[in-house]
Amino acid sequence: MAAATAGDLDFAQFVNKLRSRTGIDLLQYKEDQMRRRLATFRDRRGYRTFCELYEGMVRDAELYEEFLDRMTINVSEFYRNARRWEVLAQKIVPELTATRGKLRCWSAACSTGDEPYTLSIVLSGLLRRHEYEVLATDIDKGALERAREGVYGAASVREVPKPILDRHFKARGDTYAVSEEIKRSVAFKQHNLLADPYENGFDLIVCRNVLIYFTDEAKDSVFRSFSKSLSQGGYLFIGGTEQVFQPDRYGLETADAFFYRKT
Numbered sequence: 238m239a240a241a242t243a244g245d246l247d248f249a250q251f252v253n254k255l256r257s258r259t260g261i262d263l264l265q266y267k268e269d270q271m272r273r274r275l276a277t278f279r280d281r282r283g284y285r286t287f288c289e290l291y292e293g294m295v296r297d298a299e300l301y302e303e304f305l306d307r308m309t310i311n312v313s314e315f316y317r318n319a320r321r322w323e324v325l326a327q328k329i330v331p332e333l334t335a336t337r338g339k340l341r342c343w344s345a346a347c348s349t350g351d352e353p354y355t356l357s358i359v360l361s362g363l364l365r366r367h368e369y370e371v372l373a374t375d376i377d378k379g380a381l382e383r384a385r386e387g388v389y390g391a392a393s394v395r396e397v398p399k400p401i402l403d404r405h406f407k408a409r410g411d412t413y414a415v416s417e418e419i420k421r422s423v424a425f426k427q428h429n430l431l432a433d434p435y436e437n438g439f440d441l442i443v444c445r446n447v448l449i450y451f452t453d454e455a456k457d458s459v460f461r462s463f464s465k466s467l468s469q470g471g472y473l474f475i476g477g478t479e480q481v482f483q484p485d486r487y488g489l490e491t492a493d494a495f496f497y498r499k500t
């Protein structure tokens with residue numbers, strides 16, 4: 238094993254201090270990627286060490302918000318991997334509604350809202366408003382603020398089919414605002430998947446493109462928690478580059494590509 242350098246020690250101290258103060262545990266993210274990204278941020282902001290950056294963040298709430306923005310990667314878009322949303326609409330939702338009443342859905346790590354709004358738009362085409370609810374959570378307050386505003390650039394809506402764009406968005410200059418009706422159907426809340434308790438009784442959990450940043454141990458614990466949060470027969474919908482290895486370990490079975498059913 239290579240000897241720890243002063244840089245390693247500095248980063249380890251930063252990780253410990255941050256965890257004690259904020260509950261955010263960087264050790265649960267893949268280290269190389271995270272450390273590289275944060276080193277670029279530290280250098281750009283003119284700090285020589287991670288510990289100096291930490292002191293800066295304690296003094297300056299704006300710097301801390303910027304750090305959170307850098308640490309979390311907020312890239313998202315409506316109908317990301319469009320074919321998967323078709324599977325959700327044509328197969329998963331009809332199966333769920335055949336056996337239960339109101340659908341309780343959770344979009345976890347929802348970023349700027351593109352995903353939970355897509356979910357609500359899909360559900361609104363199949364169900365009446367009182368037949369479903371969508372909770373949307375993320376660790377990043379800034380992303381949640383943007384989600385609540387619900388205004389997007391053209392790139393975010395490029396996969397949205399034209400009739401849906403016309404029906405559920407209002408074009409304002411070169412931006413698109415989600416309709417009030419869709420906005421009202423989603424409740425946003427801050428939640429750290431690696432530290433906070435999970436609610437129970439969900440029929441569908443959508444969690445896409447965040448697990449790739451987590452260590453295997455962190456993923457394992459998140460899958461266990463998701464499984465407990467799902468009602469029997471409920472579904473977990475994950476991202477296009479993600480996979481649950483040996484889903485039966487978590488009481489899940491593969492239902493379709495990127496969909497797992499709680500057994």
Ligand SMILES: C[S@@+](CC[C@H](N)C(=O)[O-])C[C@H]1O[C@@H](n2cnc3c(N)ncnc32)[C@H](O)[C@@H]1O
Nearest residue numbers: 309310313346348376377429430431445446447
């Ligand atoms: C790449 S975005 C994915 C957005 C959306 N799910 C999608 O697939 O388009 C990753 C999101 O995960 C969030 N995130 C990172 N760590 C998290 C954690 N520990 N708990 C909750 N959300 C987290 C980030 O803030 C970011 O908004």
